[in-house]
Amino acid sequence: MKEIICITCPKGCHLKVDEESYAVTGNSCPRGAVYGANELRNPVRVVTSTAVVSTSPDKGRETGEAGGGVTPRRLPVKTDRPIPKGKMFEVMAEIAKLRVKPPVKVGDVLIPNVAGTDGNVVATKNLP
Amino acid sequence: MTAHELVVIGGGPAGLAAALAAWEQGVRDILILERDNQAGGILNQCIHNGFGLHRFQEELTGPEYAGRFIDLVKQTDIQIRTDTMVLELTEDRVLHTVSPQYGYETFRAGAVILSMGCRERTRGAISIPGARCSGIFTAGAAQRFLNIEGYMVGKRVVILGSGDIGLIMARRMTLEGAKVLACVELMPYSGGLTRNIVQCLNDFDIPLYLSHTVTDVRGRDRLEQVVVSQVDEKRRPIPGTEMVFDCDTLLLSVGLLPENELSRQAGVEIDPRTNGPVVWENRECSIPGVFACGNVLHVHDLVDYVSAESEQAGKAAAAYLRGERPAGTEIRITNGSGVAYTVPQHFHRGTDAVEFFFRVRAIYKNAAIRVMDGQTQIARFKREHMAPGEMENVKLPKVLLDRVQGDTLSVEIEEGAQ
Numbered sequence: 001m002k003e004i005i006c007i008t009c010p011k012g013c014h015l016k017v018d019e020e021s022y023a024v025t026g027n028s029c030p031r032g033a034v035y036g037a038n039e040l041r042n043p044v045r046v047v048t049s050t051a052v053v054s055t056s057p058d059k060g061r062e063t064g065e066a067g068g069g070v071t072p073r074r075l076p077v078k079t080d081r082p083i084p085k086g087k088m089f090e091v092m093a094e095i096a097k098l099r100v101k102p103p104v105k106v107g108d109v110l111i112p113n114v115a116g117t118d119g120n121v122v123a124t125k126n127l128p
Numbered sequence: 129m130t131a132h133e134l135v136v137i138g139g140g141p142a143g144l145a146a147a148l149a150a151w152e153q154g155v156r157d158i159l160i161l162e163r164d165n166q167a168g169g170i171l172n173q174c175i176h177n178g179f180g181l182h183r184f185q186e187e188l189t190g191p192e193y194a195g196r197f198i199d200l201v202k203q204t205d206i207q208i209r210t211d212t213m214v215l216e217l218t219e220d221r222v223l224h225t226v227s228p229q230y231g232y233e234t235f236r237a238g239a240v241i242l243s244m245g246c247r248e249r250t251r252g253a254i255s256i257p258g259a260r261c262s263g264i265f266t267a268g269a270a271q272r273f274l275n276i277e278g279y280m281v282g283k284r285v286v287i288l289g290s291g292d293i294g295l296i297m298a299r300r301m302t303l304e305g306a307k308v309l310a311c312v313e314l315m316p317y318s319g320g321l322t323r324n325i326v327q328c329l330n331d332f333d334i335p336l337y338l339s340h341t342v343t344d345v346r347g348r349d350r351l352e353q354v355v356v357s358q359v360d361e362k363r364r365p366i367p368g369t370e371m372v373f374d375c376d377t378l379l380l381s382v383g384l385l386p387e388n389e390l391s392r393q394a395g396v397e398i399d400p401r402t403n404g405p406v407v408w409e410n411r412e413c414s415i416p417g418v419f420a421c422g423n424v425l426h427v428h429d430l431v432d433y434v435s436a437e438s439e440q441a442g443k444a445a446a447a448y449l450r451g452e453r454p455a456g457t458e459i460r461i462t463n464g465s466g467v468a469y470t471v472p473q474h475f476h477r478g479t480d481a482v483e484f485f486f487r488v489r490a491i492y493k494n495a496a497i498r499v500m501d502g503q504t505q506i507a508r509f510k511r512e513h514m515a516p517g518e519m520e521n522v523k524l525p526k527v528l529l530d531r532v533q534g535d536t537l538s539v540e541i542e543e544g545a546q
Binding site: 004005007011012028045046047048049050052072073074076078085088089092106124125126 | 172175176177187188189190191192195274275276277278303304322323325326327330331512513
């Protein structure tokens with residue numbers, strides 16, 4: 001039996017999941033049973049991080065425009081789907097190698113199939 | 129002095145949503161003043177996901193959530209002035225600002241929306257004893273260093289406070305290669321969302337010490353050690369329970385305070401329970417034509433609720449500019465047993481539905497929220513689970529509000545309700 005806390009809703013039920021049959025007890029709704037079984041079978045997470053922007057910082061100011069300003073040093077990124085929990089640090093290592101050249105739009109794929117998963121690393125911010 | 133119909137102070141999620149709502153209501157001369165070099169506010173550094181589940185039915189990161197509103201603003205003639213700091217707001221709605229590009233300026237506003245957000249409590253605010261070495265940051269400052277500027281603030285980290293920012297930073301620092309030794313919480317329960325305890329601490333085997341606090345800080349130039357002690361029911365450290373952590377960084381996630389210097393200066397009445405303005409149901413403050421929304425009004429857990437509240441303020445500002453004034457006598461709302469505060473603090477008799485937001489004082493299981501008019505119960509809402517870390521809300525329709533006889537409503541918690 002493995003004890004985990006359900007994160008499907010704010011209640012935070014304390015679930016007990018059988019390691020062999022994936023039977024769940026302690027849940028107060030069906031969603032808890034699904035979460036509990038998945039969490040043991042194949043726990044997945046979305047990884048978010050930032051990538052290096054490969055232009056010189058402070059190249060100029062464009063005040064007055066929404067979202068404008070100094071060229072940022074970092075571009076926020078994420079995996080576009082949850083990836084296996086055990087691969088998180090591999091994904092981070094690949095993101096660390098990235099050098100992003102502007103322009104980039106939200107959703108642009110920066111690393112396809114990161115760390116051998118079916119997830120892609122995508123931009124989460126526009127970089128003009 | 130330039131005049132504008134509506135001036136919004138702060139271009140974060142609250143200011144953007146308020147300005148957009150006012151635009152949709154027909155206000156065409158809107159200026160947003162933002163002190164950072166970009167709009168989006170704190171969402172720019174909140175690169176993790178989990179935003180927008182209520183509003184967009186999907187899990188967005190902070191920059192994505194902000195980006196959607198910034199894109200909508202770009203499709204309007206709403207002006208955003210970045211790098212512009214508001215120095216003073218007067219009671220007759222004159223704003224004094226300074227910016228590198230235009231220097232000192234003044235603006236006259238037909239209506240003003242306060243959306244300045246909140247600020248983190250610091251070491252000084254909670255009086256942590258010990259050495260005055262470097263290496264002690266608020267969690268949000270460390271988040272900005274890491275996610276915007278691209279600097280790691282340390283390698284071996286202890287986090288004091290289990291608020292959401294602290295939990296998020298525990299995961300973020302770990303993913304970037306730091307060792308997070310412990311998360312320490314004074315209260316017997318966490319102040320953060322359960323999902324964050326699971327995804328940010330449990331995922332990385334970071335221990336959470338409840339009913340513990342930092343009792344000493346050691347280090348000459350840089351932080352070297354943090355001493356953590358257990359506390360009793362009265363939150364006093366228990367001698368003999370000390371644990372010593374060798375670390376170079378202490379992050380503080382010990383609460384947020386609405387940033388109301390401008391509001392106070394202007395003479396806006398402040399509620400000591402929320403540290404934010406006292407507002408009517410339309411988010412109008414004690415000064416007519418001045419509205420408040422988002423974390424400057426009360427600290428929210430979810431940006432989705434900030435957007436919804438800000439749209440209310442934006443709509444109300446538009447109505448004010450059209451010359452509409454709410455009628456009806458005042459009904460005040462007080463916090464009864466188990467309730468720490470309510471927003472709004474008062475409303476006009478005869479108004480449409482009012483949604484009350486509040487926080488409870490303790491963890492409740494199988495309890496009920498009661499709205500009382502003296503001894504008469506106006507409404508009762510069952511809740512399986514309530515916690516101080518999770519903002520509650522109840523919506524009272526007009527038919528119920530019209531039953532109120534007295535001039536005060538009380539929101540209270542009934543324990544052990546089945």
